[in-house]
Amino acid sequence: MQDAGGHCMKMHPMWQEPLAIPGGDRQSPIDIVVRKSLFDPQLKPLVPLYDPQTCQQIWNNGYSFLVEYDDTTDKSTLKGGPLEDQYRLCQFHFHWGESNAWGSEHTVDRKLFPGELHIVHWNTDKYDLFEEAVMENNGLAVIGIGKRHEGLQKLVDALPAVRHKDSAVDFERFDPGCLLPSNINDYWTYHGSLTTPPLTEAVTWIVMKQHIELAVFRSLLFTSAEEEVQKGMVNNFRVQQPLRGRTVRSSFS
Ligand SMILES: NS(=O)(=O)c1ccc(C(=O)NCc2ccc(F)cc2)cc1
Numbered sequence: 001m002q003d004a005g006g007h008c009m010k011m012h013p014m015w016q017e018p019l020a021i022p023g024g025d026r027q028s029p030i031d032i033v034v035r036k037s038l039f040d041p042q043l044k045p046l047v048p049l050y051d052p053q054t055c056q057q058i059w060n061n062g063y064s065f066l067v068e069y070d071d072t073t074d075k076s077t078l079k080g081g082p083l084e085d086q087y088r089l090c091q092f093h094f095h096w097g098e099s100n101a102w103g104s105e106h107t108v109d110r111k112l113f114p115g116e117l118h119i120v121h122w123n124t125d126k127y128d129l130f131e132e133a134v135m136e137n138n139g140l141a142v143i144g145i146g147k148r149h150e151g152l153q154k155l156v157d158a159l160p161a162v163r164h165k166d167s168a169v170d171f172e173r174f175d176p177g178c179l180l181p182s183n184i185n186d187y188w189t190y191h192g193s194l195t196t197p198p199l200t201e202a203v204t205w206i207v208m209k210q211h212i213e214l215a216v217f218r219s220l221l222f223t224s225a226e227e228e229v230q231k232g233m234v235n236n237f238r239v240q241q242p243l244r245g246r247t248v249r250s251s252f253s
């Protein structure tokens with residue numbers, strides 16, 4: 001298994017590619033070829049409005065850690081950018097490598113970053129439940145950024161409490177807005193999928209041009225406390241998928 005940089009990556013079993021996705025012609029992640037992206041002047045600025053009070057808990061689901069938000073009201077939303085509808089924040093999580101040489105899911109001109117942050121939202125104008133939206137076209141909007149940030153220290157300090165799979169702790173007043181780069185108006189956008197099973201092709205991806213440094217999450221484990229062999233949570237990313245004729249639009253020229 002070679003990545004763009006010629007590094008040989010030991011892929012976690014979770015990431016063995018399913019043999020074929022039925023009709024999978026909009027899979028994610030992808031390599032964004034900058035010179036082939038199309039500037040679309042009609043793309044609007046993104047409008048993330050997050051209420052830190054909706055932050056609920058942080059947990060280790062066995063292949064990443066998620067910070068989950070109360071998505072029963074419209075207190076934390078994303079609209080604008082390529083989005084026609086209003087989307088509600090439900091969680092954010094990261095993907096990373098075992099070394100800083102790789103770990104991101106999207107690449108830009110084949111450049112890998114040490115990791116990638118995904119801020120996940122679902123379309124509340126069209127659907128009543130996340131579980132519905134995740135199966136439908138334009139059901140989800142995920143902001144993808146590879147980054148480190150001082151705002152992350154609160155997150156990193158909470159990680160030892162969720163070291164093992166299925167562990168969770170309350171986590172309050174974390175504003176995911178602090179993870180966004182200073183310039184959120186330079187992004188690429190394309191129609192793609194979840195990057196983990198069920199890989200449904202429901203996602204409008206908004207990939208930030210400005211990347212961020214990433215805190216080190218390699219202290220997490222894929223395994224629960226009961227398991228005798230502990231496995232470090234690293235390389236929890238999917239390899240880039242074929243573009244299949246899709247156009248990647250850019251919000252900047
Ligand atoms: N890496 S990513 O940003 O693309 C991504 C985002 C969300 C999910 C997810 O919610 N999975 C659980 C899930 C999936 C389907 C359901 F119906 C219910 C829960 C998976 C991957």
Ligand SMILES: [Zn+2]
Nearest residue numbers: 093095118195
């Ligand atoms: Zn993800």
